[in-house]
Amino acid sequence: MKKLITVFGPSECREGDIVYQRAYKLGALLADNSFAVVTGGYEGVMEASSKGAYEHHGSTVGVTANVYFNRGRQMNEFIKKELRVSSAVDRLMELISLADAYVACGISPGTIVEVSFVWDYFLKGFIEPKPFILFGSEWRLYCEALFSQPFYQGKEHFVTIVESADEALDILHQTFGKQEKLPELNILN
Numbered sequence: 001m002k003k004l005i006t007v008f009g010p011s012e013c014r015e016g017d018i019v020y021q022r023a024y025k026l027g028a029l030l031a032d033n034s035f036a037v038v039t040g041g042y043e044g045v046m047e048a049s050s051k052g053a054y055e056h057h058g059s060t061v062g063v064t065a066n067v068y069f070n071r072g073r074q075m076n077e078f079i080k081k082e083l084r085v086s087s088a089v090d091r092l093m094e095l096i097s098l099a100d101a102y103v104a105c106g107i108s109p110g111t112i113v114e115v116s117f118v119w120d121y122f123l124k125g126f127i128e129p130k131p132f133i134l135f136g137s138e139w140r141l142y143c144e145a146l147f148s149q150p151f152y153q154g155k156e157h158f159v160t161i162v163e164s165a166d167e168a169l170d171i172l173h174q175t176f177g178k179q180e181k182l183p184e185l186n187i188l189n
Helices: 018-032 045-055 088-098 109-124 139-147 165-176
Strands: 004-008 036-039 060-065 081-085 101-105 132-135 160-162
Touching: 004 018, 004 045, 004 088, 004 109, 018 036, 018 045, 018 101, 018 165, 036 045, 036 088, 045 060, 060 088, 081 088, 088 109, 101 109, 101 165, 109 132, 132 139, 132 165, 139 160, 160 165
Parallel strands: 004 036, 004 101, 036 060, 060 081, 101 132, 132 160
Antiparallel strands: none
């Protein structure tokens, strides 16, 4: 297993914002514990978690898409390995399929789409359930709304809501154990 952790989150947050700070700490902790950070490769949470991992000598992967470059977006400077695809849908599918676990840090319409895809794929059996962590108390209202619907009752076990990067790391350690070394990024060719 590669121990690649896909981090989803809002692109709108900036350095100094609480969500950016959380994502930075998450990336740093993942790197310090030999997990690779996989993101969509652009700004906001993607930049913050990549920066945290990069500055702690970790592995960072950015899944970028031509559609975004065509609109002027550039990959953040903290990505060590880029995987470029054509469309936004291809990008999301790659972020989902690469991951050994998922962490959503902060909430936004785009992040809700990403979280919804992963959760739906678990429910439909398209992918095997993996650690799926929603980082931040803002996720409680979203989950309460879903859990109030008959279809989602009894399906709460697919996600875990945490309040800190340390709690997220604890879940990853419980699942995967302590990691001895960073994964080799050349396996992603």
